[in-house]
Amino acid sequence: MSVKMIIGAVVGIIAIGLISGAQAVEEFQISYSCTDCHPDRYEEWGRSIHALAVSDPVFEAAYMRALKSDPKYREYCLGCHSPITKVTKDFNLTKSISVEGVTCSFCHSVTGVEGNDYALNTGNLMVGPYTDSMTDAHTSIYSQMLTTSEFCSGCHELSINGVPVFETYSEWKEGPYSAEGKQCQDCHMEAKRGVAAKNGTLREKVYQHFWYGSHSGQFLAKAFRIESNIQQTGSRVKVTLNITNNNVGHKIPSGIPSRKVILDFKATDENGKSLFSAQKVYTKTLVDQYGDEVYDFWKAASVASDNRIKPRENRIEVFEFEIQDGINKLETHATLTYQNEAEIITRSVESMSAEIASNGTTTWFNQTAAPGNTAPKESPALGGIGSVVALIAIYLVRKKNG
Numbered sequence: 001m002s003v004k005m006i007i008g009a010v011v012g013i014i015a016i017g018l019i020s021g022a023q024a025v026e027e028f029q030i031s032y033s034c035t036d037c038h039p040d041r042y043e044e045w046g047r048s049i050h051a052l053a054v055s056d057p058v059f060e061a062a063y064m065r066a067l068k069s070d071p072k073y074r075e076y077c078l079g080c081h082s083p084i085t086k087v088t089k090d091f092n093l094t095k096s097i098s099v100e101g102v103t104c105s106f107c108h109s110v111t112g113v114e115g116n117d118y119a120l121n122t123g124n125l126m127v128g129p130y131t132d133s134m135t136d137a138h139t140s141i142y143s144q145m146l147t148t149s150e151f152c153s154g155c156h157e158l159s160i161n162g163v164p165v166f167e168t169y170s171e172w173k174e175g176p177y178s179a180e181g182k183q184c185q186d187c188h189m190e191a192k193r194g195v196a197a198k199n200g201t202l203r204e205k206v207y208q209h210f211w212y213g214s215h216s217g218q219f220l221a222k223a224f225r226i227e228s229n230i231q232q233t234g235s236r237v238k239v240t241l242n243i244t245n246n247n248v249g250h251k252i253p254s255g256i257p258s259r260k261v262i263l264d265f266k267a268t269d270e271n272g273k274s275l276f277s278a279q280k281v282y283t284k285t286l287v288d289q290y291g292d293e294v295y296d297f298w299k300a301a302s303v304a305s306d307n308r309i310k311p312r313e314n315r316i317e318v319f320e321f322e323i324q325d326g327i328n329k330l331e332t333h334a335t336l337t338y339q340n341e342a343e344i345i346t347r348s349v350e351s352m353s354a355e356i357a358s359n360g361t362t363t364w365f366n367q368t369a370a371p372g373n374t375a376p377k378e379s380p381a382l383g384g385i386g387s388v389v390a391l392i393a394i395y396l397v398r399k400k401n402g
């Protein structure tokens, strides 16, 4: 079964749950009520991580741990993972709309944002990007703010006890994309030509609702460019790697600090024998008051280190080593792997890991033996992520069934 089909099945189950459990929630309307007129948006959103924000097993496990350490986190965590609860006060998630995570009618009620607080205009009116839309189905209100990164900032920027846990918005704001006017929406909701509603007029730009991020292999594959340069002086070899954050509007990795990018570098001779190897980890590390690393960010006392790669930054890494006489061929191989350590249940740590960029070179020292010369090759390998997404999806199907 393909990943897409599994996810489709999950959405199907959620949707059936909604129809049978449909109940009147005055302030907000369930997403299923939009599907007749906005089928594309509904389908995209249903496959997005926003729709899974309270039912994703990684969140659920963390949420349980947070509640165990202090019940006050109930309201706090749900404030972003099921934001309508701020208004409905359904903190036990008894209503079907509460388990829709970041749902349609939440985002389309937002009229303002300040820090982590959103101002909402609830009821049968939809805040949207158009000044000229017309429908009998609901009142439409125009908001320019909805089309900018400021809209996303209320959730995608988080400090707790004075510790900056993630600052995706600030990283964007301080980087080149903000100056160029490229918003979160431009990358994460890529616009295309189409209709905003069934039988609506054709518009030059409608924004897709997939919000691909680190859960999508293809999206991650756009993140880095990696190049290598090899210099040899006598028996000494110097390899310079140039790693560029190519296409990411914020630091990479951003978001929850359990995310890491790992650089593996290897050099081998003509027989595949290792001549040198090294590893480097790019991440933000949170520590508790004893200086021990913590993934449960609400227990963090400070940021111990942060060496993540900024938007458009070129990070230079240099590796030097000696080679012995008689070696004809030097092969180098550098790979970048995206890794997310996540505790799903207290005892097992699920590690999602996928190679996202690589670069290799071959250098012949004995020129007569050489078929060519230095030949760089790039080969992104993306199998890993797909299978992790599939695993999570299977887990969800099981949970919803049982």
Ligand code: HEC
Binding pocket: 031, 034, 038, 041, 042, 043, 045, 046, 050, 102, 103, 104, 105, 107, 108, 128, 129, 146, 147, 148, 151, 185, 189, 196, 197, 205, 206, 207, 208, 209
């Ligand atoms: C995380 C917040 C968020 C959620 C959840 C969300 N939207 Fe949107 N939606 C947006 C933003 C932001 C835009 C405007 C993008 C722009 O114009 O820059 C938008 C635009 C739209 C538009 C205008 C046409 C278009 O696609 O640009 C429609 C219609 C729409 N959304 C419907 C929905 C429906 C239906 C759902 C649920 C099935 C939904 N939205 C869920 C944020 C959200």
Ligand code: HEC
Binding pocket: 029, 030, 031, 033, 034, 035, 036, 037, 038, 104, 105, 108, 126, 127, 128, 129, 130, 131, 132, 133, 134, 135, 137, 138, 140, 141, 142, 195, 196, 197, 198, 200, 201, 203
């Ligand atoms: C009976 C059909 C119908 C239903 C149901 C419906 N809409 Fe709409 N909606 C429309 C039409 C038609 C437009 C106008 C499209 C255009 O102008 O291109 C629209 C426009 C919008 C816009 C853009 C408003 C603007 O001025 O920028 C948003 C956002 C939106 N709808 C969200 C929703 C959400 C969320 C739901 C479900 C809670 C929903 N709609 C339910 C028909 C509907």
Ligand code: HEC
Binding pocket: 049, 050, 052, 053, 054, 056, 059, 079, 080, 081, 083, 102, 107, 151, 152, 153, 154, 155, 156, 184, 185, 188, 189, 211, 212, 213, 214, 215, 216, 255
């Ligand atoms: C109400 C809070 C809220 C708003 C508003 C919101 N998000 Fe999110 N977003 C979340 C949460 C919570 C998650 C994580 C869900 C999970 O994994 O459990 C998330 C996940 C994501 C992801 C997936 C990250 C990954 O690791 O794959 C992307 C991309 C994203 N959001 C982009 C956006 C953009 C762009 C906007 C603005 C248009 C936005 N979000 C608005 C709360 C929000």
Ligand code: HEC
Binding pocket: 149, 152, 153, 156, 168, 169, 170, 172, 177, 182, 183, 184, 185, 186, 187, 188, 212, 213, 214, 219, 220, 222, 223, 247, 248, 249, 250, 251, 252, 253, 254, 255, 256, 259
């Ligand atoms: C220039 C394009 C671009 C812009 C602008 C952009 N992003 Fe991203 N974002 C990406 C790419 C590509 C990835 C996947 C690589 C990665 O995981 O860092 C990503 C990943 C993410 C993730 C997953 C966490 C991570 O880094 O692994 C989140 C959350 C996110 N973006 C949110 C946002 C928000 C919120 C904004 C606006 C403040 C934004 N992005 C602006 C391209 C962009």
Ligand code: HEC
Binding pocket: 056, 058, 059, 062, 063, 066, 073, 076, 077, 078, 079, 080, 081, 116, 154, 155, 156, 157, 158, 213, 254, 255, 256, 298, 342
């Ligand atoms: C200010 C809004 C906000 C609050 C409050 C918040 N989160 Fe989140 N959370 C997010 C966003 C946005 C993301 C997505 C960032 C990313 O992709 O790394 C996220 C992602 C996560 C993830 C990673 C999910 C995954 O699939 O990898 C976990 C786990 C999580 N949050 C747990 C919690 C817990 C537990 C609490 C309460 C102690 C909490 N969050 C409070 C906004 C919030």
